[in-house]
Amino acid sequence: MSTATVDDHHDEHPGFFKRWITTTNHKDIGTLYLLFSLLMFFVGGAMAMVIRAELYIPGLQWVEPGFFNSMTTMHALIMIFGAVMPAFTGLANWLIPMMVGGCDMALPRLNNWSFWILPFAFTMLLSTLFMPGGAPAGGWTMYPPLVLQTGNAFPFVIFSIHLMGISSIMGSINVVATILNMRAPGMTLLKMPLFVWTWLITAYLLIATMPVLAGAVTMLLTDKYFATSFFSAAGGGDPVMFQHIFWFFGHPEVYILILPAFGIVSHIIPTFARKPLFGYSSMVYATASIAFLSFIVWAHHMFTVGMPLVGELFFMFSTMLIAVPTGVKVFNWIATMWRGSMTFETPMLFAVGFVIMFTLGGFSGLMLAIAPADFQYHDTYFVVAHFHYVLVPGAVFAIMAAGYFWLPKWTGHMYNETLGKWHFWLSTIFVNLTFFPMHFVGLAGMPRRIPDYSLQFTEFNTMASIGSFGFGLSQLLFAFIVFQTIRGGKKATDQVWEGAEGLEWTLPSPPPAHTFDVPPVIK
Amino acid sequence: MKKLISRTVQLSAVVLVALLLTTQFAAAEYGLNMPKGVTQISNEVYRLHMLIFWICVAIAVVVYGAMFWSMMFHRKSRGFKAATFHHSTLVEIVWTVIPFIILIAMAIPAAKTLIAMESTGSSDMTVKITGYQWKWRYEYLDGDAKGVSFFSSLSTPLEQINGDADRNQNPNYLLEVDNALVLPTGKKIRFLLTSSDVIHAWWIPDFAVKKDAVPGFINEMWTVIDTPGVYRGQCAELCGKDHGFMPIVVIAKDEPEYTAWLSQQSDAAIQQAKIELE
Numbered sequence: 001m002s003t004a005t006v007d008d009h010h011d012e013h014p015g016f017f018k019r020w021i022t023t024t025n026h027k028d029i030g031t032l033y034l035l036f037s038l039l040m041f042f043v044g045g046a047m048a049m050v051i052r053a054e055l056y057i058p059g060l061q062w063v064e065p066g067f068f069n070s071m072t073t074m075h076a077l078i079m080i081f082g083a084v085m086p087a088f089t090g091l092a093n094w095l096i097p098m099m100v101g102g103c104d105m106a107l108p109r110l111n112n113w114s115f116w117i118l119p120f121a122f123t124m125l126l127s128t129l130f131m132p133g134g135a136p137a138g139g140w141t142m143y144p145p146l147v148l149q150t151g152n153a154f155p156f157v158i159f160s161i162h163l164m165g166i167s168s169i170m171g172s173i174n175v176v177a178t179i180l181n182m183r184a185p186g187m188t189l190l191k192m193p194l195f196v197w198t199w200l201i202t203a204y205l206l207i208a209t210m211p212v213l214a215g216a217v218t219m220l221l222t223d224k225y226f227a228t229s230f231f232s233a234a235g236g237g238d239p240v241m242f243q244h245i246f247w248f249f250g251h252p253e254v255y256i257l258i259l260p261a262f263g264i265v266s267h268i269i270p271t272f273a274r275k276p277l278f279g280y281s282s283m284v285y286a287t288a289s290i291a292f293l294s295f296i297v298w299a300h301h302m303f304t305v306g307m308p309l310v311g312e313l314f315f316m317f318s319t320m321l322i323a324v325p326t327g328v329k330v331f332n333w334i335a336t337m338w339r340g341s342m343t344f345e346t347p348m349l350f351a352v353g354f355v356i357m358f359t360l361g362g363f364s365g366l367m368l369a370i371a372p373a374d375f376q377y378h379d380t381y382f383v384v385a386h387f388h389y390v391l392v393p394g395a396v397f398a399i400m401a402a403g404y405f406w407l408p409k410w411t412g413h414m415y416n417e418t419l420g421k422w423h424f425w426l427s428t429i430f431v432n433l434t435f436f437p438m439h440f441v442g443l444a445g446m447p448r449r450i451p452d453y454s455l456q457f458t459e460f461n462t463m464a465s466i467g468s469f470g471f472g473l474s475q476l477l478f479a480f481i482v483f484q485t486i487r488g489g490k491k492a493t494d495q496v497w498e499g500a501e502g503l504e505w506t507l508p509s510p511p512p513a514h515t516f517d518v519p520p521v522i523k
Numbered sequence: 524m525k526k527l528i529s530r531t532v533q534l535s536a537v538v539l540v541a542l543l544l545t546t547q548f549a550a551a552e553y554g555l556n557m558p559k560g561v562t563q564i565s566n567e568v569y570r571l572h573m574l575i576f577w578i579c580v581a582i583a584v585v586v587y588g589a590m591f592w593s594m595m596f597h598r599k600s601r602g603f604k605a606a607t608f609h610h611s612t613l614v615e616i617v618w619t620v621i622p623f624i625i626l627i628a629m630a631i632p633a634a635k636t637l638i639a640m641e642s643t644g645s646s647d648m649t650v651k652i653t654g655y656q657w658k659w660r661y662e663y664l665d666g667d668a669k670g671v672s673f674f675s676s677l678s679t680p681l682e683q684i685n686g687d688a689d690r691n692q693n694p695n696y697l698l699e700v701d702n703a704l705v706l707p708t709g710k711k712i713r714f715l716l717t718s719s720d721v722i723h724a725w726w727i728p729d730f731a732v733k734k735d736a737v738p739g740f741i742n743e744m745w746t747v748i749d750t751p752g753v754y755r756g757q758c759a760e761l762c763g764k765d766h767g768f769m770p771i772v773v774i775a776k777d778e779p780e781y782t783a784w785l786s787q788q789s790d791a792a793i794q795q796a797k798i799e800l801e
Contacts (some may be wrong), residue, residue, distance in 0.1 A: 058696065059686050066764045139761045145738060146721040146763055233739020239722060240737060274599070276609040304724060304759075305735045306716075306742035309641045313634055320626045324619060330586065331618045337593045341605035344594075352594065359586060363579040370629065372564075372636040373572045375733045376557055379724060379759040444554030445728045447759045450767030452684060454697045456554055 021116075024108035025513055026093045027410075029115050033090025034403075036118060038479060040082030041396075043126070045472050047075040052434075052465040054451055058458055068451035069137035070129070076140035080257065081164045082122050084391070087399045088260040089114070089171045092199050094410060096175060098504035098511065099193045101184025101520045106177035114170040121163035128153035139449060141246060142217065144231040144239050148224050155225070158217045165210040172203035172210075179203075184503070186522030190281060193502055197284050198263030201291045205252045205259075208295075213249040216242060240305050247298035255294045258358075258390060259287060261398030262329060265351045267502070268405050269333050272348035273340025274499040279332040286325035286332075293322045303374045312371050319369040323362070330359055345497075346420030350401030353393055353428050361389030364439065379449075382442025388435045393428070400427075400478065407482065408496045412510035413489035419481050426474035433467030558728050561750045561775075565731035567636045575629060582625075640731075643743045646713035650704070654716075654723030654736035654758070657765035661704045664715070671788045675700045677768045684768075698755040703772040707781040708748045716742040724760035727773055735760055748775040 023029060050071045054062050063071070093111065097104055105111045128135040133151010136142070150157065179200045183192070192200075220242070222228040229235020231242045262283075270277045277283065299307060299315040307315075333355050342348070364386040368374050377383060400423075408414050437460035442448075446457045453461065492509040507515050559569045597603045651662040658676035663669060678701045682688035690696045706712055716725055718736035726733035730746045748754075756771040776784060 059690060060684055061686065064764075065767065069761070069764065069766070137763070143722060143761075146761065149721070149763065233737075238740070240735075240740070273597075274605040275607065278609055279611075279615055280609070282615045304733050305737065306740070309638065312637060312641070316633065316637065317630060320630060323626060324622050327622045328615065328619055334586065334590050334593065335614070336609075337590065338597065339603075339606040339608075340593070340597050341599040341603050342594065342597055343599045352590075356587065356590070359583070363583065366579060367572070367575050370571055370575050370633045372568050372633055372640055372731075373557075373575065375640070376568055376572070376728060376731055378733060379726075379761075440555045443557045445558070445756070447726075447757050447767075449761045450757070452697060452767050455691065455694070 022112065024104075024112050026097050026105045026108070026111065027511070027513065029105075029111050030090045030093030030095075031410075032115050033086045033093060033118075036115070037083050037087035037090060037399075038482070040078050040086070040122065041475070042479070044075050044078035044083055045475065047071045047078065048468060049472055051075065052468040055453070055461050056465040057462060058453055058455055060452055063451070065451045066134060066137055069139075069449065070135040072449055073136050073138065073140050074125070074129070077125065077136075077161075078122070079391075080140065080253070081161075082118075082125075084257050084395050084399070085164075085168060086118060088199075088202070088257075089168075091195075091260065091264070091399070091402055091406075092171075092175050095406065095504060096178055096196055096199060097182065098507060098515060099196050099502060100179060100182055100187055101503050101516050101522070102178060102182030103514060103516050103519075104182075105174050106181050107174045110170050111174055114167045114174065117163050117167040121160045121167065124156050124163070125160040128156050131156070141243075141250070142220065143246075144220060144223065144242050147220060155221065158221045161217050162214055165214045168206050169210050172206040175199055175203040176207070184516070184519040184522050190284065191522060193263075194266035194277065194280070194283055194287075195260065195263035198259040198266075198287055201287050202256050202259045205256050205291055205294065209249040209252045209256075212245060213253075216245040216249065219245075240302070243302050243305060244299065247301045248295070250301065251298040252291070252294045254387075254390075255290055257395050259291070261354065261358075261395045262287065264398045264402045264405075265333065265354050268347050268351040268401055269336050269355075271405075271497050271499040271501070272345060272351075273337050273342050275336060275340040277332070278335035278338075279328075282328055283332055286328045289325040290322060293318060293325070297322060300369060300371075300374070303371050304378050316369060316371040320366070323366050323369070326362055330355060330362070343498075345404075346415070346417060346424055347401045347405035349421065349424040350397050350404065353424065354397045354401060357389055357393030357397070357428075357431070361386055361394055364389065377442065379447055380442040381438040381446045381448055384448050385435050385438035385442055388438070392435065393431050397427070403478075403482065405497075406504070407485050408492035409504060409507075409509050409511070411486050411489075412492055412508075413485050414492050414496075415481050415485040415489065419477065419484075423474060423477045423481060426477070427471060430467045430470035430474055434464050434471055435467075437461075437463045437467075560729040560731055561748055561752065561754070562730050562732075562746050563749070564636070564640055564746070565729060567639070568731040571633055571636055574632070578625060578629065640744075643713050643745045645711065646745055647710040648707075649713045649715060650706070651715045651717070652704075652725055652736065654718040654720075654725070654762070654769075656720050656763050657758075657769040659704075659723075659725070659769065659771060661702075667782075668785055668788070671785070673702045675702045675704065675772070677701075677770055679768075695755070697768065698757070698770045698772070700770055700772045703753070703774045705774045705776060705781065705784050706748060708751050708775050708777050711745060711747050713743060713745045716744065721762050722760050723758050723762045723769070725756075725771060726759040727754050727756040727771060729754045729756075730773075733759055748773075751775050751777050751780070 054068055131152045136150050136153055136157045138147035179196055219230040223230055229237040231237045231239045266277055297315060297319045300319040303312060368377055368386060404420055441457045441460045446453055494509055495505045557569055557572050559566055648666050649664040651664055653660040658674050660674050662672040678699045679697050683690040683693060716734055716736045718738040723736040724733060725736060732744050732746050734742045734744045752775055754773045758766055758769045
């Protein structure tokens with residue numbers, strides 16, 4: 001296949017190197033981010049398969065306990081920093097300029113750099129698998145003193161986290177600069193599409209918290225190599241202080257992983273309900289409230305570390321409070337569906353699946369907020385079930401919904417609807433088969449991050465493992481559908497979906513390389 | 524053809540969900556829920572857990588009910604015409620205030636239980652627990668038991684773990700230790716918790732007691748065990764390679780049996796002390 005055909009709709013014809021390596025075009029960089037994210041999704045997924053294979057039955061069958069811990073650690077780091085975050089940044093690159101009527105991202109060279117850091121960061125992170133002492137095995141939360149027992153991999157892990165942080169911060173600065181400066185005349189802040197709003201808030205969260213993570217891991221580095229004792233009681237430090245700093249980053253990070261998903265769903269549901277989004281401004285305010293609250297709830301991840309009672313009460317109450325704006329969002333989505341004229345194409349299926357299963361994760365989140373009960377839930381599979389519900393049928397489903405929703409716009413081709421529906425139903429069945437039983441084993445007392453378990457947990461673990469293999473295989477179908485759509489398919493119209501509204505749908509499908517050179521005027 | 528495929532998908536979805544549900548009920552004996560436990564606190568925690576659970580179920584019925592109703596009837600394929608409403612301040616206020624009230628109703632009993640859980644004062648005896656990679660050490664600090672101290676490590680044979688021996692005959696696979704912690708029933712026991720290396724967490728689900736063992740710091744927790752018996756738990760904070768292999772076993776004995784156990788230990792402890800002196 002010649003590459004020239006790919007560029008038919010562009011007004012210039014750069015070679016492969018110039019097109020993809022030195023590109024400053026937001027659409028191409030968006031594509032790079034999304035493909036990179038898909039690749040990391042499979043790498044991180046393969047690690048999850050190792051975990052689930054080992055947990056299929058009791059006993060040690062496939063891997064050593066140390067390697068098992070490396071798998072849980074790397075799976076989390078890769079899925080969070082390599083799959084979900086770059087996917088959102090890719091979507092931001094593609095969509096934000098088109099949605100606000102700008103010609104490109106505000107800082108195109110920075111944009112290129114933000115992306116091209118990532119392959120190096122993750123190559124370095126993955127290379128730790130082959131280092132003496134193995135890949136990091138102290139959990140993605142990197143709690144000292146355990147993480148300081150990492151072998152040669154340690155400085156490489158820290159440096160790759162620094163690189164990911166730099167990439168995220170630059171990406172976020174770009175998003176903020178684009179949204180605040182590149183909007184078409186007439187597009188006031190409260191006329192911006194919700195995906196733009198949620199990303200604006202997410203970008204601020206990233207700029208605020210990534211440096212905190214960088215600081216925390218740098219302190220780990222100096223503790224290990226330069227005889228400081230930030231986190232060692234023997235030298236006057238405190239291991240629990242790391243946890244406070246980490247979760248001050250980590251909790252806003254949770255919302256970094258979900259706010260853009262809220263934005264995506266707020267586009268898809270109105271489109272397929274053929275009815276405007278219910279409560280636009282309350283959606284914006286709810287997003288902002290969630291972002292604010294995300295900074296004052298961090299210690300609910302550490303109810304069992306031995307905090308003073310007043311601290312525990314404060315973090316319990318503030319955490320429960322998050323249920324209010326989150327509830328408002330869910331109610332608004334349902335009110336948008338209510339008395340609409342709905343059809344259920346694949347993006348809508350994923351969006352509805354998102355609302356249902358994210359809400360399920362929200363319920364278990366509310367349960368976890370109750371500190372006395374959290375003493376029982378903490379560090380069990382109940383927690384694993386909870387955060388996988390908000391991250392997989394939550395964030396990941398929203399990303400896939402976005403893929404199906406905007407792919408026809410990006411490629412000019414419709415995807416195969418039948419296969420898309422198959423992908424949705426297989427994913428939904430298997431994701432529930434994987435994660436629902438984890439609630440039960442968790443409540444019955446199975447701790448997380450263990451390579452072997454006592455016999456009473458066998459049935460549910462086997463079920464979860466079968467579900468996860470099915471879920472993993474179903475995603476190959478997703479990759480197939482995406483590449484099939486890139487290569488050809490039924491021609492997409494400009495509006496693509498009957499109910500679609502927004503500036504991106506006024507552009508041709510696929511859009512030329514440079515769009516909105518002359519900004520549109522918003523009435 | 525298309526219809527047939529979507530029929531098949533729908534049917535297989537129904538079958539799988541049904542299968543999932545029945546296996547869940549069939550597996551009831553394997554434990555689906557948090558144990559009620561054997562302490563007053565664990566019972567209170569269980570009640571809180573069930574309260575918030577049923578509140579979530581009630582909310583779910585309303586939320587999912589509205590959603591499924593809408594998905595069933597407000598379809599284009601049924602010829603339903605879309606309404607145009609998109610805002611209502613009153614509705615927004617209502618669904619902000621109602622959850623807020625539910626949360627306050629939830630927060631009050633939760634705060635009460637939390638305060639009770641943290642009241643470690645006026646205890647009858649104190650046991651110091653130290654986490655090691657990968658075992659526990661117990662030291663009785665006061666009363667008749669003063670000076671009794673021992674390590675407690677996994678006693679499941681390695682052959683069962685790596686599959687050379689049949690593990691299915693062992694009901695306590697991975698949940699058994701060489702020396703269990705022995706405690707009296709009906710006494711308020713205070714635990715002092717620390718670690719010698721990395722962070723561990725000491726957890727017995729039946730007591731609703733879980734706290735991190737942090738090196739260089741001492742955490743406090745307490746329990747009063749109502750019923751004699753053997754209670755099992757596991758380390759609940761990732762502590763390295765053998766994190767999954769450092770279980771906790773507590774044997775709760777009533778007063779006479781505990782005293783009998785203690786007198787044996789005291790003799791042993793005195794012997795041990797003599798050896799150390801020599």
